[in-house]
Amino acid sequence: xxxxxxxxxxxxxxxxxxxxxxxxxxxxxxxxxxxxxxxxxxxxxxxxxxxxxxxxxxxxxxxxxxxxxxxxxxxxxxxxxxxxxxxxxxxxxxxxxxxxxxxxxxxxxxxxxxxxxxxxxxxxxxxxxxxxxxxxxxxxxxxxxxxxxxxxxxxxxxxxxxxxxxxxxxxxxxxxxxxxxxxxxxxxxxxxxxxxxxxxxxxxxxxxxxxxxxxxxxxxxxxxxxxxxxxxxxxxxxxxxxxxxxxxxxxxxxxxxxxxxxxxxxxxxxxxxxxxxxxxxxxxxxxxxxxxxxxxxxxxxxxxxxxxxxxxxxxxxxxxxxxxxxxxxxxxxxxxxxxxxxxxxxxxxxxxxxxxxxxxxxxxxxxxxxxxxxxxxxxxxxxxxxxxxxxxxxxxxxxxxxxxxxxxxxxxxxxxxxxxxxxxxxxxxxxxxxxxxxxxxxxxxxxxxxxxxxxxxxxxxxxxxxxxxxxxxxxxxxxxxxxxxxxxxxxxxxxxxxxxxxxxxxxxx
Numbered sequence: 199x200x201x202x203x204x205x206x207x208x209x210x211x212x213x214x215x216x217x218x219x220x221x222x223x224x225x226x227x228x229x230x231x232x233x234x235x236x237x238x239x240x241x242x243x244x245x246x247x248x249x250x251x252x253x254x255x256x257x258x259x260x261x262x263x264x265x266x267x268x269x270x271x272x273x274x275x276x277x278x279x280x281x282x283x284x285x286x287x288x289x290x291x292x293x294x295x296x297x298x299x300x301x302x303x304x305x306x307x308x309x310x311x312x313x314x315x316x317x318x319x320x321x322x323x324x325x326x327x328x329x330x331x332x333x334x335x336x337x338x339x340x341x342x343x344x345x346x347x348x349x350x351x352x353x354x355x356x357x358x359x360x361x362x363x364x365x366x367x368x369x370x371x372x373x374x375x376x377x378x379x380x381x382x383x384x385x386x387x388x389x390x391x392x393x394x395x396x397x398x399x400x401x402x403x404x405x406x407x408x409x410x411x412x413x414x415x416x417x418x419x420x421x422x423x424x425x426x427x428x429x430x431x432x433x434x435x436x437x438x439x440x441x442x443x444x445x446x447x448x449x450x451x452x453x454x455x456x457x458x459x460x461x462x463x464x465x466x467x468x469x470x471x472x473x474x475x476x477x478x479x480x481x482x483x484x485x486x487x488x489x490x491x492x493x494x495x496x497x498x499x500x501x502x503x504x505x506x507x508x509x510x511x512x513x514x515x516x517x518x519x520x521x522x523x524x525x526x527x528x529x530x531x532x533x534x535x536x537x538x539x540x541x542x543x544x545x546x547x548x549x550x551x552x553x554x555x556x557x558x559x560x561x562x563x564x565x566x567x568x569x570x571x572x573x574x575x576x577x578x579x580x581x582x583x584x585x586x587x588x589x590x591x592x593x594x595x596x597x598x599x600x601x602x603x604x605x606x607x608x609x610x611x612x613x614x615x616x617x618x619x620x621x622x623x624x625x626x627x628x629x630x631x632x633x634x635x636x637x638x639x640x641x642x643x644x645x646x647x648x649x650x651x652x653x654x655x656x657x658x659x660x661x662x663x664x665x666x667x668x669x670x671x672x673x674x675x676x677x678x679x680x681x682x683x684x685x686x687x688x689x690x691x692x693x694x695x696x697x698x699x700x701x702x703x704x705x706x707x
Contacts, residue, residue: 230286237288238280240601244290246279247271253427254282260425262693265579265608265684268293272609277593281604284427287311289582289602293609295616295637296592301583301603302639302647309582309602311430315423319416319448321501323509324652334492336652339506342486343656349555351393351656355663356552358388363671370700375677377695378526383519384410389660390514394507395458396482412450417516419444421687455507459500462488483510514653517577520689521657522664523696524575525568527682529665530674530698532623539564540669547670558662566625568661572611572643574623579608579686581645607642608690616640673701 249255258267259281271279272293281291289309292298307328316326324335341347362385369376387410419440423429435441462484487506491497498506529536542563547553583603590596597603612620616637617627626632644651651657668674677699682692 234286234288237601240598241280241288241290243595244275244278244280246275246281246291249280249282252285254284254288256283256425256427259283262683262685265686265690268606268609269612272606272613276615277591283425284430287427287430287602289604290597291604291606291609293606293613295610295613295639298605298610298639298642298646299637300589300591301585302605302642302645302649304587304589305648306583306586306603308649309584309604311584311602312424312582315420318444319420319451320508320512321505323502323505325509325513335498335502335506338490338492338498339487339652341490342483343652345655347481347486348656348659351659352553352555352558352663354392355389355660356667358385358392359664359667361385361388363667366672366700367702370672370702375680375697375699377697379519379523379692379696382523382526383414383515385664386515386518386522386660387413387511389518390511392482393656394483394510394514395462396484408450409454412447412454413512413515415447416444416451417512417688419447451508451511452504455504455511459484459503459507483507510653513651514656516689518657518660520575520577520691521568521572521661522668523692524577524690525571525661525665526668526674526698527676527696528567528571528574528623529669530676533673533675535567535623535625536669536674539567539665543666543670553663553666558659561662561666563625564662564666565658566628568658568665569628569641569643570623570625573617573627573641574611574621575684575690576607576611576643577689578643578645579606579690581605581607605642605645608686610640610642613640671703673703675699675701 247255247258250257258264261267268291271291277294277297278290278292280288282288292301308326313326320326322331324332324339327335362381365381366378384407422440423435423444429435429438429440436445466488484507487498487503529539542561546557546560581604583605585597585599585601585603587599588596589601611617614620617640639646644654644657675698677697680694680697682696683694685691685693
């Protein structure tokens with residue numbers, strides 16, 4: 199009917215356009231069906247939970263309690279099971295150390311079906327790169343995490359933490375619980391601004407707070423996109439309100455990063471500024487990136503700079519926020535361990551009022567508690583790979599090249615075959631004598647193998663300084679009317695926040 203009222207030339211054009219669209223859609227559907235058949239055939243030898251005819255396991259993954267649902271599946275299907283997000287993306291979901299070793303001891307790339315969603319935001323940084331360029335960037339960035347670079351950061355961690363704790367002093371006077379997650383997030387961002395950009399001591403400005411909100415929204419939207427198969431197509435996603443929100447938040451994040459890089463590059467053209475940077479007692483991450491050169495003298499391009507800075511800000515901010523918040527929840531939940539950590543910290547400090555680099559290695563019980571918290575509440579509960587060559591597992595089953603693998607760290611850390619009484623909080627699991635002989639891929643809060651987290655030492659140092667200062671200033675206890683509800687949003691969050699009661703212990707050290 200519509201075609202009949204159009205001029206003949208336009209009518210033919212519309213008809214041809216319709217035919218082309220129909221052909222493209224048909225070819226795309228056939229491609230998806232062929233890929234689905236290939237993925238399904240690869241996982242034929244792995245039984246798993248029943249799937250919905252359209253959504254696969256996506257509906258169950260999106261529900262509250264999905265993390266513990268996967269733990270129950272892991273008990274029903276030892277080693278691994280298929281996990282379908284819709285009908286066309288299927289992973290082998292693994293949660294057993296030997297299975298993890300078979301894949302993560304290699305250098306297989308991140309699964310593009312998931313990590314390509316990051317590209318619009320963080321670009322091609324270390325998180326998503328593969329092959330020679332990944333190796334080049336990893337080599338260029340490694341000096342930025344040398345202990346000589348990390349040493350001066352102890353004071354920066356403390357500065358940002360004291361600002362947060364002073365804020366908590368005021369909130370604690372109201373004698374009611376409050377959500378710590380947002381404040382920890384601002385503190386972690388403030389720390390990263392200092393360590394990454396050489397930000398001053400004045401705290402977060404309006405632009406920085408806007409950046410924090412943008413990053414928080416991006417992580418939420420990313421998780422929703424991964425779990426919602428209807429958003430997997432770029433064209434469809436960018437046409438939705440979710441997609442448009444994502445692009446707006448990306449622009450805020452990119453504008454922030456680009457502005458700081460431009461300012462630093464301009465400043466480096468000034469001789470006085472160059473001398474001031476050289477005289478600083480620490481180099482920030484951006485200094486190191488701007489000075490990085492490979493063997494041929496080639497430096498990072500502007501696009502590479504932005505990608506690595508955005509990657510570091512994403513990975514170093516949200517993950518640390520999750521780790522610290524869940525640790526303080528664990529301390530509130532287990533006051534006997536909280537007190538023992540506090541006593542250790544007081545003994546280390548003696549009559550001093552600040553921490554030094556050498557103090558961090560002495561925090562043995564605090565470190566064991568941090569690791570046990572990472573076991574029960576891993577900041578990144580799930581990571582993904584695509585096999586670039588076949589793999590054969592310890593039980594003889596195998597997967598061909600091109601298969602997708604999901605490592606469910608949350609389920610791995612609660613695997614009762616590996617961890618006796620896995621729901622019990624027991625820091626002594628990580629004592630030297632109890633750690634001896636443990637499978638190296640049984641505990642993977644920072645992943646493992648050649649693509650492990652390059653910033654894990656940075657993260658552990660920050661965790662120690664921040665949590666030690668928190669325990670010196672406050673006694674933490676639960677609000678039993680607002681217990682946290684675990685949800686994965688790329689990192690492990692709580693749907694309703696993490697509400698704790700704080701009792702000041704004086705001014706602290």
